[in-house]
Amino acid sequence: MKVRLLAFASAVAAIGSAEREWELASDLSVAELRQRLALDYPAIAPLLPRIAIAIDGALVHSSMVVRDGAEVALLPPVSGG
Amino acid sequence: MRARLVETDFDIPALLAAVADPACGAQALFLGTVRNRNDGREVLAIDYSAYRSMAENVLARIVTDLESGEPGLRMALEHRLGRITVGGASIAIVAASPRRDAALDAVRRALQRVKTEAPIWKHEIYADGSRSWREQEPLVPTAP
Numbered sequence: 001m002k003v004r005l006l007a008f009a010s011a012v013a014a015i016g017s018a019e020r021e022w023e024l025a026s027d028l029s030v031a032e033l034r035q036r037l038a039l040d041y042p043a044i045a046p047l048l049p050r051i052a053i054a055i056d057g058a059l060v061h062s063s064m065v066v067r068d069g070a071e072v073a074l075l076p077p078v079s080g081g
Numbered sequence: 082m083r084a085r086l087v088e089t090d091f092d093i094p095a096l097l098a099a100v101a102d103p104a105c106g107a108q109a110l111f112l113g114t115v116r117n118r119n120d121g122r123e124v125l126a127i128d129y130s131a132y133r134s135m136a137e138n139v140l141a142r143i144v145t146d147l148e149s150g151e152p153g154l155r156m157a158l159e160h161r162l163g164r165i166t167v168g169g170a171s172i173a174i175v176a177a178s179p180r181r182d183a184a185l186d187a188v189r190r191a192l193q194r195v196k197t198e199a200p201i202w203k204h205e206i207y208a209d210g211s212r213s214w215r216e217q218e219p220l221v222p223t224a225p
Contacts, residue, residue: 008132009202010214052220054200057135059222073132073200077216080131080160080201081113081172081192 001026001068011051011074014043024066030055031062033072050077083157084140086131091159091173100155100177107181111188113172115165119215123208126166132200136160139199146194147187153179154187160201 005022007015024036030053038045052059054073055066066072083099097108115127144156155177165171174191178184195201196218203215 006132008130008200009204009216050216050219052222054132054135057132057138059220061222073135075132075200075220076202076214077219078197078200079203079215079217080129080136080199081196 001066003066003068003070003072006071006073008074009076010047011044011076014047015041015074016043022072026068028066029062030060030064030066033066034062037074044074047076051075084137084144085159086133086137086140086162087159088161088163091161091170093173096157096159096173096175097177099157100175102153102155102177104153104179105155105177105184106179107184108175108177109181109184109188111172111174111192112170113192114170115167117167119205122205124167124205125208126164126206127171128164128204128206128212129160129162129171130202130204131160131162133162136199136201140195143191143194143198147176147191151178151183151187154183156187156191158191158195160195160199162201164206 003022005020007018012018052075056071140158144158148154157175160172174188176184176187205213
């Protein structure tokens with residue numbers, strides 16, 4: 001399956017772009033997706049413990065299953081205001 | 082829409098007018114501004130960026146939550162994106178309420194929630210030419 005991978009703040013440099021298509025095995029959990037991220041983009045590995053993941057604009061837990069066509073966003077700790 | 086991201090200076094009179102109501106005896110306004118030092122470094126400006134669609138939904142939810150929890154409370158909230166130099170305002174929150182305590186409290190609570198829930202980031206630009214992401218509050222999904 002393919003997902004749209006979005007990166008923000010320090011995650012952009014770690015992934016190499018702010019947005020890209022990403023080919024994945026079907027129906028991965030978010031926990032498995034995190035493992036794939038570290039393999040496919042090693043520079044993101046040290047940041048991952050503090051990165052939250054949103055699927056289609058909503059924060060998700062590690063047990064959530066990612067579907068084909070999803071928008072997967074990597075969200076480092078925030079600093080608005 | 083009374084919660085949104087903007088690219089230009091805030092229109093403060095328009096924000097206050099958006100919450101004005103004859104039943105309200107108080108209007109509170111908070112402006113967050115870019116300061117010239119952070120962690121001992123001289124700051125020239127901050128580039129603000131966001132996950133736009135999600136951030137706008139979060140800002141709207143904050144306003145809705147606070148308004149629904151306090152009778153008569155009316156709020157507007159805007160956050161700027163892009164480059165803001167020292168002294169410029171990055172966030173504007175206004176609240177009108179029948180009672181002053183409720184208006185002041187709502188502004189404080191809205192700001193705290195923006196800082197911890199909205200996918201918005203500061204990229205600080207320093208006088209020595211360097212830059213740094215400020216990544217302070219990890220986002221946490223709500224309990225399943």
